Amino acid sequence: MIIIDYKDRRPIYEQIIERFQELIVKGVLKPDSQLPSVRNLAMELSINPNTIQKAYAELERQGYLYSVKGRGSFVSFNDNLLQVKREQFKEELGKLVRKARDLKLSKEELTAYVADCYEREDVK
Amino acid sequence: MIIIDYKDRRPIYEQIIERFQELIVKGVLKPDSQLPSVRNLAMELSINPNTIQKAYAELERQGYLYSVKGRGSFVSFNDNLLQVKREQFKEELGKLVRKARDLKLSKEELTAYVADCYEREDVK
Amino acid sequence: MIIIDYKDRRPIYEQIIERFQELIVKGVLKPDSQLPSVRNLAMELSINPNTIQKAYAELERQGYLYSVKGRGSFVSFNDNLLQVKREQFKEELGKLVRKARDLKLSKEELTAYVADCYEREDVK
Amino acid sequence: MIIIDYKDRRPIYEQIIERFQELIVKGVLKPDSQLPSVRNLAMELSINPNTIQKAYAELERQGYLYSVKGRGSFVSFNDNLLQVKREQFKEELGKLVRKARDLKLSKEELTAYVADCYEREDVK
DNA sequence: GTGGTCTAGACCACC
Protein backbone atom coordinates (compact mmCIF):
# COMPACT_ATOMS: atom_id res chain seq x y z
CA MET A 1 0.00 0.00 0.00
CA ILE A 2 2.86 2.34 0.82
CA ILE A 3 6.01 2.36 -1.26
CA ILE A 4 9.14 4.25 -0.32
CA ASP A 5 11.31 5.54 -3.15
CA TYR A 6 14.82 5.90 -1.82
CA LYS A 7 15.89 7.65 -5.00
CA ASP A 8 13.35 10.36 -4.28
CA ARG A 9 15.10 13.40 -2.82
CA ARG A 10 12.22 14.15 -0.50
CA PRO A 11 12.42 12.79 3.04
CA ILE A 12 10.78 9.45 3.76
CA TYR A 13 8.23 10.88 6.18
CA GLU A 14 7.04 13.28 3.49
CA GLN A 15 6.50 10.47 1.01
CA ILE A 16 4.48 8.63 3.61
CA ILE A 17 2.40 11.72 4.36
CA GLU A 18 1.60 12.27 0.72
CA ARG A 19 0.65 8.67 0.16
CA PHE A 20 -1.74 8.60 3.11
CA GLN A 21 -3.27 11.92 2.08
CA GLU A 22 -4.04 10.37 -1.27
CA LEU A 23 -5.48 7.18 0.19
CA ILE A 24 -7.63 9.11 2.64
CA VAL A 25 -8.89 11.76 0.23
CA LYS A 26 -9.73 9.12 -2.34
CA GLY A 27 -11.71 7.25 0.28
CA VAL A 28 -9.61 4.09 0.04
CA LEU A 29 -9.20 4.41 3.79
CA LYS A 30 -12.64 4.95 5.33
CA PRO A 31 -13.31 7.49 8.10
CA ASP A 32 -12.74 6.09 11.63
CA SER A 33 -11.05 2.99 10.28
CA GLN A 34 -7.84 2.11 12.06
CA LEU A 35 -4.47 2.74 10.47
CA PRO A 36 -1.52 0.36 10.83
CA SER A 37 0.24 0.89 14.15
CA VAL A 38 3.42 2.94 14.18
CA ARG A 39 5.53 -0.10 14.96
CA ASN A 40 3.87 -2.43 12.47
CA LEU A 41 4.16 -0.02 9.58
CA ALA A 42 7.76 0.70 10.53
CA MET A 43 8.56 -3.00 10.43
CA GLU A 44 6.70 -3.54 7.21
CA LEU A 45 8.58 -0.74 5.48
CA SER A 46 11.79 -1.60 7.35
CA ILE A 47 12.28 1.91 8.59
CA ASN A 48 12.50 3.43 12.03
CA PRO A 49 9.27 3.86 14.07
CA ASN A 50 10.22 7.47 14.74
CA THR A 51 9.89 8.24 11.05
CA ILE A 52 6.36 6.86 10.95
CA GLN A 53 5.60 8.71 14.13
CA LYS A 54 6.66 11.98 12.52
CA ALA A 55 4.47 11.31 9.48
CA TYR A 56 1.44 10.42 11.60
CA ALA A 57 1.93 13.49 13.79
CA GLU A 58 1.93 15.74 10.73
CA LEU A 59 -1.11 14.00 9.24
CA GLU A 60 -2.88 14.50 12.55
CA ARG A 61 -1.96 18.19 12.54
CA GLN A 62 -3.39 18.50 9.04
CA GLY A 63 -6.63 16.85 10.11
CA TYR A 64 -6.32 13.60 8.16
CA LEU A 65 -6.26 11.35 11.21
CA TYR A 66 -6.42 11.31 15.00
CA SER A 67 -4.31 9.26 17.36
CA VAL A 68 -5.13 8.06 20.83
CA LYS A 69 -2.55 6.74 23.25
CA GLY A 70 -3.06 3.09 23.93
CA ARG A 71 -5.65 2.69 21.19
CA GLY A 72 -4.14 3.56 17.84
CA SER A 73 -4.52 5.96 14.93
CA PHE A 74 -7.74 6.48 13.00
CA VAL A 75 -8.85 8.18 9.79
CA SER A 76 -10.73 11.42 10.46
CA PHE A 77 -11.39 12.83 7.01
CA ASN A 78 -14.69 14.59 6.50
CA ASP A 79 -16.43 16.95 4.11
CA ASN A 80 -15.31 19.95 6.07
CA LEU A 81 -11.70 19.00 5.50
CA LEU A 82 -12.42 18.38 1.84
CA GLN A 83 -13.44 22.03 1.48
CA VAL A 84 -10.27 23.21 3.20
CA LYS A 85 -8.14 21.03 0.96
CA ARG A 86 -9.89 22.37 -2.12
CA GLU A 87 -9.02 25.91 -1.09
CA GLN A 88 -5.41 24.91 -0.60
CA PHE A 89 -5.46 23.24 -3.98
CA LYS A 90 -6.75 26.34 -5.70
CA GLU A 91 -3.98 28.42 -4.22
CA GLU A 92 -1.47 25.92 -5.56
CA LEU A 93 -3.12 26.02 -8.94
CA GLY A 94 -2.97 29.81 -8.98
CA LYS A 95 0.82 29.69 -8.81
CA LEU A 96 0.97 27.32 -11.74
CA VAL A 97 -1.30 29.49 -13.84
CA ARG A 98 1.04 32.41 -13.26
CA LYS A 99 3.90 30.20 -14.38
CA ALA A 100 1.97 29.30 -17.53
CA ARG A 101 1.72 32.97 -18.42
CA ASP A 102 5.48 33.34 -18.06
CA LEU A 103 5.91 30.48 -20.51
CA LYS A 104 3.64 32.34 -22.93
CA LEU A 105 0.96 29.68 -22.96
CA SER A 106 -2.36 31.23 -24.02
CA LYS A 107 -5.48 30.81 -21.96
CA GLU A 108 -6.88 28.55 -24.66
CA GLU A 109 -3.82 26.31 -24.79
CA LEU A 110 -3.81 26.04 -21.02
CA THR A 111 -7.47 25.20 -20.49
CA ALA A 112 -7.39 22.82 -23.43
CA TYR A 113 -4.46 21.01 -21.90
CA VAL A 114 -6.11 20.84 -18.49
CA ALA A 115 -9.31 19.42 -19.97
CA ASP A 116 -7.32 16.98 -22.05
CA CYS A 117 -5.32 15.89 -19.07
CA TYR A 118 -8.45 15.45 -16.96
CA GLU A 119 -10.01 13.18 -19.54
CA ARG A 120 -6.90 11.15 -20.09
CA GLU A 121 -6.98 10.28 -16.42
CA ASP A 122 -10.66 9.55 -16.78
CA VAL A 123 -9.95 6.66 -19.07
CA LYS A 124 -7.38 5.20 -16.77
CA MET B 1 17.04 42.57 -10.19
CA ILE B 2 17.61 39.67 -7.83
CA ILE B 3 15.99 39.72 -4.42
CA ILE B 4 16.76 37.16 -1.77
CA ASP B 5 14.04 36.34 0.69
CA TYR B 6 15.70 35.07 3.82
CA LYS B 7 12.35 34.01 5.22
CA ASP B 8 11.88 31.71 2.25
CA ARG B 9 12.47 28.13 3.32
CA ARG B 10 14.24 27.28 0.06
CA PRO B 11 18.03 27.57 -0.12
CA ILE B 12 19.41 30.84 -1.45
CA TYR B 13 21.01 29.26 -4.51
CA GLU B 14 17.64 27.87 -5.54
CA GLN B 15 16.01 31.28 -5.27
CA ILE B 16 18.73 32.72 -7.49
CA ILE B 17 18.31 29.95 -10.05
CA GLU B 18 14.59 30.44 -10.25
CA ARG B 19 14.88 34.19 -10.57
CA PHE B 20 17.37 33.93 -13.45
CA GLN B 21 15.24 31.30 -15.16
CA GLU B 22 12.32 33.69 -15.01
CA LEU B 23 14.34 36.66 -16.32
CA ILE B 24 15.77 34.59 -19.16
CA VAL B 25 12.52 32.88 -20.18
CA LYS B 26 10.65 36.19 -20.11
CA GLY B 27 13.35 37.71 -22.32
CA VAL B 28 14.37 40.39 -19.85
CA LEU B 29 17.89 39.06 -20.24
CA LYS B 30 18.67 38.85 -23.95
CA PRO B 31 20.50 35.88 -25.48
CA ASP B 32 24.30 36.28 -25.46
CA SER B 33 24.18 39.22 -23.08
CA GLN B 34 26.65 39.01 -20.23
CA LEU B 35 25.60 38.13 -16.70
CA PRO B 36 27.09 39.78 -13.62
CA SER B 37 30.32 38.12 -12.48
CA VAL B 38 30.16 35.69 -9.61
CA ARG B 39 32.11 38.03 -7.35
CA ASN B 40 30.15 41.15 -8.22
CA LEU B 41 26.78 39.53 -7.71
CA ALA B 42 27.96 37.98 -4.46
CA MET B 43 29.07 41.37 -3.19
CA GLU B 44 25.90 43.08 -4.35
CA LEU B 45 23.70 40.55 -2.54
CA SER B 46 26.22 40.27 0.31
CA ILE B 47 26.24 36.52 0.24
CA ASN B 48 28.91 33.88 -0.19
CA PRO B 49 30.40 33.64 -3.74
CA ASN B 50 30.16 29.86 -3.46
CA THR B 51 26.40 30.23 -3.43
CA ILE B 52 26.38 32.23 -6.68
CA GLN B 53 28.84 29.77 -8.18
CA LYS B 54 26.51 26.90 -7.37
CA ALA B 55 23.54 28.70 -8.93
CA TYR B 56 25.45 29.53 -12.14
CA ALA B 57 26.73 25.96 -12.42
CA GLU B 58 23.21 24.61 -12.20
CA LEU B 59 21.89 27.16 -14.70
CA GLU B 60 24.65 26.16 -17.11
CA ARG B 61 23.80 22.49 -16.61
CA GLN B 62 20.17 23.27 -17.43
CA GLY B 63 21.19 25.17 -20.59
CA TYR B 64 20.19 28.66 -19.51
CA LEU B 65 23.69 30.07 -19.84
CA TYR B 66 27.22 29.27 -20.95
CA SER B 67 30.50 30.27 -19.39
CA VAL B 68 33.72 31.24 -21.11
CA LYS B 69 36.87 30.93 -19.06
CA GLY B 70 38.32 34.30 -18.31
CA ARG B 71 35.47 36.21 -19.91
CA GLY B 72 32.33 35.46 -17.91
CA SER B 73 28.87 33.94 -18.19
CA PHE B 74 26.37 34.60 -20.98
CA VAL B 75 22.68 33.99 -21.60
CA SER B 76 22.04 31.11 -23.98
CA PHE B 77 18.30 30.96 -24.11
CA ASN B 78 16.56 29.74 -27.24
CA ASP B 79 13.14 28.47 -28.25
CA ASN B 80 14.26 24.92 -27.78
CA LEU B 81 14.67 25.63 -24.09
CA LEU B 82 11.21 27.16 -23.97
CA GLN B 83 9.81 23.90 -25.25
CA VAL B 84 11.67 21.95 -22.58
CA LYS B 85 10.29 24.23 -19.91
CA ARG B 86 6.80 23.80 -21.26
CA GLU B 87 7.12 20.05 -21.08
CA GLN B 88 8.28 20.28 -17.49
CA PHE B 89 5.38 22.58 -16.77
CA LYS B 90 2.87 20.21 -18.25
CA GLU B 91 4.18 17.37 -16.16
CA GLU B 92 3.74 19.51 -13.08
CA LEU B 93 0.25 20.45 -14.19
CA GLY B 94 -0.59 16.81 -14.76
CA LYS B 95 0.06 16.02 -11.13
CA LEU B 96 -2.19 18.84 -10.06
CA VAL B 97 -5.01 17.71 -12.34
CA ARG B 98 -4.79 14.26 -10.80
CA LYS B 99 -5.03 15.88 -7.40
CA ALA B 100 -8.10 17.81 -8.55
CA ARG B 101 -9.78 14.56 -9.49
CA ASP B 102 -9.00 13.12 -6.06
CA LEU B 103 -10.68 16.16 -4.51
CA LYS B 104 -13.72 15.44 -6.67
CA LEU B 105 -13.54 18.69 -8.60
CA SER B 106 -15.36 18.27 -11.90
CA LYS B 107 -13.66 19.02 -15.21
CA GLU B 108 -15.94 22.02 -15.61
CA GLU B 109 -15.13 23.47 -12.21
CA LEU B 110 -11.44 22.96 -12.82
CA THR B 111 -11.18 24.53 -16.28
CA ALA B 112 -13.48 27.36 -15.23
CA TYR B 113 -11.23 28.11 -12.30
CA VAL B 114 -8.10 27.97 -14.44
CA ALA B 115 -9.59 30.37 -17.00
CA ASP B 116 -10.80 32.65 -14.25
CA CYS B 117 -7.42 32.63 -12.62
CA TYR B 118 -5.68 33.37 -15.93
CA GLU B 119 -7.83 36.40 -16.55
CA ARG B 120 -7.48 37.73 -13.05
CA GLU B 121 -3.73 37.82 -13.62
CA ASP B 122 -4.36 39.48 -16.97
CA VAL B 123 -5.76 42.54 -15.31
CA LYS B 124 -2.80 42.89 -13.01
CA MET C 1 -24.82 10.98 31.15
CA ILE C 2 -21.23 10.27 30.29
CA ILE C 3 -20.05 10.64 26.71
CA ILE C 4 -16.61 9.57 25.57
CA ASP C 5 -15.10 11.45 22.68
CA TYR C 6 -12.61 9.15 21.05
CA LYS C 7 -11.32 12.00 18.93
CA ASP C 8 -10.40 13.89 22.07
CA ARG C 9 -6.66 13.76 22.57
CA ARG C 10 -7.02 13.37 26.33
CA PRO C 11 -7.10 9.87 27.83
CA ILE C 12 -10.50 8.35 28.44
CA TYR C 13 -10.13 8.19 32.19
CA GLU C 14 -9.48 11.93 32.25
CA GLN C 15 -12.62 12.65 30.27
CA ILE C 16 -14.62 10.57 32.74
CA ILE C 17 -13.08 12.35 35.72
CA GLU C 18 -13.86 15.76 34.30
CA ARG C 19 -17.42 14.83 33.45
CA PHE C 20 -18.14 13.52 36.95
CA GLN C 21 -16.53 16.59 38.51
CA GLU C 22 -18.86 18.75 36.48
CA LEU C 23 -21.95 16.70 37.36
CA ILE C 24 -21.07 16.73 41.04
CA VAL C 25 -20.12 20.41 41.29
CA LYS C 26 -23.25 21.42 39.39
CA GLY C 27 -25.33 19.36 41.80
CA VAL C 28 -26.76 17.06 39.16
CA LEU C 29 -25.46 14.21 41.27
CA LYS C 30 -26.65 14.76 44.84
CA PRO C 31 -24.40 14.16 47.86
CA ASP C 32 -24.49 10.58 49.14
CA SER C 33 -26.28 9.32 46.05
CA GLN C 34 -24.81 6.16 44.61
CA LEU C 35 -22.70 6.15 41.46
CA PRO C 36 -22.94 3.40 38.82
CA SER C 37 -20.74 0.43 39.62
CA VAL C 38 -17.41 0.11 37.88
CA ARG C 39 -18.55 -2.91 35.90
CA ASN C 40 -21.91 -1.46 34.87
CA LEU C 41 -20.44 1.81 33.69
CA ALA C 42 -17.66 -0.02 31.86
CA MET C 43 -20.22 -2.15 30.06
CA GLU C 44 -22.46 0.81 29.29
CA LEU C 45 -19.58 2.75 27.74
CA SER C 46 -18.05 -0.44 26.32
CA ILE C 47 -14.62 0.32 27.65
CA ASN C 48 -12.19 -1.45 29.92
CA PRO C 49 -13.25 -1.62 33.63
CA ASN C 50 -9.67 -0.72 34.55
CA THR C 51 -10.25 2.67 32.98
CA ILE C 52 -13.33 3.34 35.13
CA GLN C 53 -11.49 2.07 38.14
CA LYS C 54 -8.69 4.54 37.53
CA ALA C 55 -11.15 7.41 37.16
CA TYR C 56 -13.04 6.54 40.36
CA ALA C 57 -9.79 6.17 42.29
CA GLU C 58 -8.69 9.62 41.22
CA LEU C 59 -12.09 11.14 42.02
CA GLU C 60 -11.91 9.58 45.48
CA ARG C 61 -8.40 10.97 45.97
CA GLN C 62 -9.69 14.43 45.05
CA GLY C 63 -12.58 14.11 47.50
CA TYR C 64 -15.45 13.96 45.03
CA LEU C 65 -16.64 10.55 46.16
CA TYR C 66 -16.11 7.83 48.73
CA SER C 67 -16.21 4.10 48.29
CA VAL C 68 -17.57 1.52 50.66
CA LYS C 69 -16.29 -2.00 50.24
CA GLY C 70 -18.99 -4.27 48.99
CA ARG C 71 -21.55 -1.51 48.63
CA GLY C 72 -20.29 0.87 45.97
CA SER C 73 -19.22 4.46 45.41
CA PHE C 74 -21.07 7.56 46.63
CA VAL C 75 -20.98 11.28 45.97
CA SER C 76 -19.30 13.21 48.78
CA PHE C 77 -19.46 16.75 47.53
CA ASN C 78 -19.63 19.58 50.00
CA ASP C 79 -19.11 23.32 50.05
CA ASN C 80 -15.57 22.88 51.23
CA LEU C 81 -14.77 21.16 47.96
CA LEU C 82 -16.39 23.99 46.04
CA GLN C 83 -13.99 26.38 47.70
CA VAL C 84 -11.03 24.22 46.73
CA LYS C 85 -12.19 24.14 43.14
CA ARG C 86 -12.60 27.89 43.14
CA GLU C 87 -9.04 28.32 44.33
CA GLN C 88 -7.80 26.04 41.57
CA PHE C 89 -9.87 27.99 39.10
CA LYS C 90 -8.43 31.31 40.23
CA GLU C 91 -4.92 30.02 39.81
CA GLU C 92 -5.77 28.98 36.29
CA LEU C 93 -7.33 32.36 35.62
CA GLY C 94 -4.25 34.07 36.98
CA LYS C 95 -2.09 32.45 34.32
CA LEU C 96 -4.47 33.60 31.63
CA VAL C 97 -4.50 37.18 32.91
CA ARG C 98 -0.72 37.18 32.77
CA LYS C 99 -0.95 35.97 29.21
CA ALA C 100 -3.40 38.77 28.41
CA ARG C 101 -0.87 41.30 29.63
CA ASP C 102 1.80 39.77 27.42
CA LEU C 103 -0.53 40.18 24.47
CA LYS C 104 -0.92 43.83 25.42
CA LEU C 105 -4.64 43.61 26.12
CA SER C 106 -5.64 46.46 28.45
CA LYS C 107 -7.46 45.80 31.70
CA GLU C 108 -10.54 47.41 30.22
CA GLU C 109 -10.52 45.24 27.10
CA LEU C 110 -10.02 42.15 29.20
CA THR C 111 -12.75 42.73 31.78
CA ALA C 112 -15.15 43.91 29.09
CA TYR C 113 -14.55 40.72 27.15
CA VAL C 114 -14.99 38.56 30.24
CA ALA C 115 -18.29 40.27 31.13
CA ASP C 116 -19.45 40.03 27.54
CA CYS C 117 -18.57 36.37 27.43
CA TYR C 118 -20.35 35.68 30.70
CA GLU C 119 -23.55 37.26 29.46
CA ARG C 120 -23.42 35.53 26.14
CA GLU C 121 -23.43 32.23 28.01
CA ASP C 122 -26.27 33.56 30.14
CA VAL C 123 -28.56 33.69 27.17
CA LYS C 124 -27.81 30.18 26.17
CA MET D 1 16.80 32.35 29.92
CA ILE D 2 15.21 28.93 29.54
CA ILE D 3 14.63 26.73 32.55
CA ILE D 4 13.50 23.12 32.34
CA ASP D 5 11.42 21.77 35.16
CA TYR D 6 11.85 18.03 35.26
CA LYS D 7 9.10 17.72 37.84
CA ASP D 8 6.69 19.23 35.35
CA ARG D 9 4.60 16.48 33.77
CA ARG D 10 4.58 18.21 30.39
CA PRO D 11 7.22 17.16 27.88
CA ILE D 12 10.43 19.15 27.72
CA TYR D 13 9.86 20.38 24.19
CA GLU D 14 6.53 21.85 25.25
CA GLN D 15 8.11 23.76 28.10
CA ILE D 16 10.65 25.18 25.68
CA ILE D 17 7.93 26.17 23.22
CA GLU D 18 5.95 27.98 25.87
CA ARG D 19 8.99 29.83 27.18
CA PHE D 20 9.99 31.06 23.72
CA GLN D 21 6.42 32.09 22.94
CA GLU D 22 6.50 34.24 26.04
CA LEU D 23 9.88 35.77 25.26
CA ILE D 24 8.89 36.52 21.69
CA VAL D 25 5.42 37.89 22.42
CA LYS D 26 6.79 40.10 25.17
CA GLY D 27 9.38 41.44 22.75
CA VAL D 28 12.35 40.28 24.81
CA LEU D 29 13.53 38.59 21.64
CA LYS D 30 13.36 41.14 18.82
CA PRO D 31 12.03 40.28 15.33
CA ASP D 32 14.70 38.92 12.97
CA SER D 33 17.18 38.46 15.79
CA GLN D 34 18.93 35.11 15.78
CA LEU D 35 18.01 32.41 18.27
CA PRO D 36 20.55 30.10 19.86
CA SER D 37 21.48 27.27 17.52
CA VAL D 38 19.87 23.90 18.03
CA ARG D 39 23.13 22.36 19.17
CA ASN D 40 24.18 25.21 21.46
CA LEU D 41 20.88 25.38 23.26
CA ALA D 42 20.86 21.61 23.60
CA MET D 43 24.29 21.70 25.21
CA GLU D 44 23.39 24.60 27.45
CA LEU D 45 20.29 22.81 28.75
CA SER D 46 22.08 19.44 28.65
CA ILE D 47 19.35 17.82 26.62
CA ASN D 48 19.30 16.16 23.23
CA PRO D 49 19.44 18.37 20.10
CA ASN D 50 16.45 16.48 18.68
CA THR D 51 14.30 17.83 21.49
CA ILE D 52 15.26 21.42 20.69
CA GLN D 53 14.72 20.66 17.02
CA LYS D 54 11.19 19.51 17.75
CA ALA D 55 10.45 22.65 19.75
CA TYR D 56 11.84 24.95 17.04
CA ALA D 57 9.90 23.10 14.33
CA GLU D 58 6.66 23.63 16.23
CA LEU D 59 7.45 27.29 16.91
CA GLU D 60 8.13 27.73 13.21
CA ARG D 61 4.81 26.09 12.37
CA GLN D 62 3.05 28.48 14.71
CA GLY D 63 4.73 31.46 13.09
CA TYR D 64 6.98 32.52 15.96
CA LEU D 65 10.23 31.95 14.10
CA TYR D 66 11.71 30.85 10.79
CA SER D 67 14.68 28.57 10.27
CA VAL D 68 17.06 28.41 7.34
CA LYS D 69 19.39 25.51 6.70
CA GLY D 70 22.97 26.55 7.09
CA ARG D 71 22.09 29.93 8.59
CA GLY D 72 20.11 29.47 11.76
CA SER D 73 16.75 30.28 13.34
CA PHE D 74 15.29 33.76 13.59
CA VAL D 75 12.41 35.49 15.36
CA SER D 76 9.53 36.30 13.01
CA PHE D 77 6.87 37.74 15.27
CA ASN D 78 4.78 40.57 13.87
CA ASP D 79 1.56 42.47 14.52
CA ASN D 80 -0.36 40.17 12.28
CA LEU D 81 0.58 37.21 14.46
CA LEU D 82 -0.30 39.23 17.55
CA GLN D 83 -3.87 39.51 16.29
CA VAL D 84 -4.07 35.78 15.63
CA LYS D 85 -2.75 35.01 19.08
CA ARG D 86 -5.29 37.36 20.64
CA GLU D 87 -8.10 35.48 18.96
CA GLN D 88 -6.71 32.19 20.23
CA PHE D 89 -6.46 33.70 23.68
CA LYS D 90 -10.07 34.82 23.69
CA GLU D 91 -11.22 31.34 22.80
CA GLU D 92 -9.23 29.98 25.71
CA LEU D 93 -10.73 32.59 28.00
CA GLY D 94 -14.22 31.68 26.86
CA LYS D 95 -13.78 28.15 28.18
CA LEU D 96 -12.66 29.46 31.53
CA VAL D 97 -15.65 31.79 31.81
CA ARG D 98 -17.93 28.82 31.24
CA LYS D 99 -16.10 27.00 34.00
CA ALA D 100 -16.62 29.99 36.29
CA ARG D 101 -20.35 29.73 35.79
CA ASP D 102 -20.26 26.06 36.77
CA LEU D 103 -18.53 27.07 39.98
CA LYS D 104 -21.33 29.55 40.62
CA LEU D 105 -19.09 32.59 40.50
CA SER D 106 -21.18 35.65 39.69
CA LYS D 107 -20.25 37.97 36.85
CA GLU D 108 -19.29 40.61 39.41
CA GLU D 109 -17.03 38.29 41.37
CA LEU D 110 -15.37 37.12 38.20
CA THR D 111 -14.67 40.51 36.63
CA ALA D 112 -13.58 41.89 39.98
CA TYR D 113 -11.10 39.06 40.35
CA VAL D 114 -9.80 39.52 36.82
CA ALA D 115 -9.29 43.25 37.35
CA ASP D 116 -7.67 42.59 40.70
CA CYS D 117 -5.39 40.00 39.22
CA TYR D 118 -4.44 42.32 36.37
CA GLU D 119 -3.43 45.07 38.75
CA ARG D 120 -1.52 42.79 41.04
CA GLU D 121 0.65 41.83 38.10
CA ASP D 122 0.93 45.51 37.27
CA VAL D 123 2.82 46.18 40.43
CA LYS D 124 5.22 43.33 39.89
C1' DG E 1 29.32 26.26 11.45
C1' DT E 2 23.88 25.82 10.55
C1' DG E 3 19.13 23.18 10.31
C1' DG E 4 16.99 18.71 9.02
C1' DT E 5 16.42 13.70 8.55
C1' DC E 6 17.09 9.13 10.11
C1' DT E 7 18.35 5.06 13.04
C1' DA E 8 18.58 2.28 17.23
C1' DG E 9 17.01 1.68 21.41
C1' DA E 10 14.91 3.13 25.77
C1' DC E 11 11.02 4.50 28.81
C1' DC E 12 6.36 6.26 29.89
C1' DA E 13 1.21 6.56 29.93
C1' DC E 14 -2.72 4.33 28.48
C1' DC E 15 -5.97 0.40 27.47
Place this chain on the structure above:
DNA sequence: GTGGTCTAGACCACG
Protein backbone atom coordinates in the same frame (compact mmCIF):
# COMPACT_ATOMS: atom_id res chain seq x y z
C1' DG F 1 -0.59 -4.12 22.67
C1' DT F 2 -0.96 1.30 21.51
C1' DG F 3 0.99 6.31 20.75
C1' DG F 4 4.41 9.68 22.51
C1' DT F 5 8.81 11.47 24.35
C1' DC F 6 13.67 11.34 24.78
C1' DT F 7 18.67 10.06 24.08
C1' DA F 8 22.84 9.09 21.49
C1' DG F 9 24.90 9.28 17.48
C1' DA F 10 25.12 9.43 12.40
C1' DC F 11 24.69 11.70 7.85
C1' DC F 12 23.16 15.24 4.50
C1' DA F 13 22.46 19.90 2.42
C1' DC F 14 23.61 24.60 2.87
C1' DG F 15 26.71 28.80 3.50
